[in-house]
Amino acid sequence: EVQLVESGGGLVKPGGSLRLSCVASGFTFSSYSMNWVRQAPGKGLEWVSSITSSGSVTYYADAVKGRFTMSRDNARNVMYLEMNSLRAEDTAMYYCARELLGASLFDSWGQGTLVTVSS
Amino acid sequence: QSALTQEASVSGTVGQKVTLSCIGNSNNIGYYAVGWYQQISHGAPKTVMFGNSLPSGIPDRFSGSKSGTTASLTIWGLQPEDEADYYCSTWDYSLSVQVFGGGTKLTVL
Numbered sequence: 001e002v003q004l005v006e007s008g009g010g011l012v013k014p015g016g017s018l019r020l021s022c023v024a025s026g027f028t029f030s031s032y033s034m035n036w037v038r039q040a041p042g043k044g045l046e047w048v049s050s051i052t053s054s055g056s057v058t059y060y061a062d063a064v065k066g067r068f069t070m071s072r073d074n075a076r077n078v079m080y081l082e083m084n085s086l087r088a089e090d091t092a093m094y095y096c097a098r099e100l101l102g103a104s105l106f107d108s109w110g111q112g113t114l115v116t117v118s119s
Numbered sequence: 120q121s122a123l124t125q126e127a128s129v130s131g132t133v134g135q136k137v138t139l140s141c142i143g144n145s146n147n148i149g150y151y152a153v154g155w156y157q158q159i160s161h162g163a164p165k166t167v168m169f170g171n172s173l174p175s176g177i178p179d180r181f182s183g184s185k186s187g188t189t190a191s192l193t194i195w196g197l198q199p200e201d202e203a204d205y206y207c208s209t210w211d212y213s214l215s216v217q218v219f220g221g222g223t224k225l226t227v228l
Contacts, residue, residue, distance in 0.1 A: 004206070037164075044121070044206060044220075045156065045164065045206050045208070046219060047216065047217035047218070047219060050217065059216065059217075060216075061216055088186055093161075100154075102216060103151075103152055103170070104151055104152075104170065104209060104210035105153075105154035105170065106166060106169075106208070107164075107166050107169060108166070109156075109163050109166070109217045110152075110163065
């Protein structure tokens with residue numbers, strides 16, 4: 001069974017940093033591109049970033065480019081989202097999602113981890 | 120403003136057929152398959168359709184289609200448990216980003 005478990009969320013002050021993790025199990029992690037998707041309170045889903053299976057290529061939404069860095073460790077079946085210069089508008093539930101092979105479609109989701117940016 | 124346009128709300132009665140639409144352009148829906156994601160009471164999203172393929176465990180009351188730059192999710196024989204927010208999403212090759220619709224709130228009357 002595919003499982004994605006996020007962690008690392010919490011309360012952080014504006015300008016602060018946080019690192020989210022997503023641990024994968026039940027599938028060959030190194031074969032899949034992975035994504036982060038977030039949802040601000042009362043808002044819709046917003047794509048944040050993606051990383052190819054090897055980790056060699058990453059993509060970012062304009063809203064986070066230059067502040068967030070996505071990476072992965074295929075030996076440990078985990079991916080990360082390093083978030084710097086956090087703003088109030090980054091407050092959201094962050095989900096990791098597995099991408100269907102070569103299709104830019106998400107077939108599995110984690111339960112999410114909540115990030116709150118507030119002074 | 121979302122890159123993909125969805126109805127804000129749709130409603131239907133139990134047993135009815137409803138169709139949700141997702142309008143994009145030639146750089147996204149016109150080029151790539153579309154995923155549909157169900158979210159109940161702001162819980163974790165769940166994939167109910169990718170392209171026109173049904174994920175394992177999703178009832179065959181759900182079907183997906185695409186015509187040009189518009190994708191559709193049809194639910195046949197609507198059930199109370201289908202009440203949720205539904206989002207469409209795909210890749211946009213001109214922007215090199217994944218785009219989402221604003222979501223449709225489906226109410227089962």
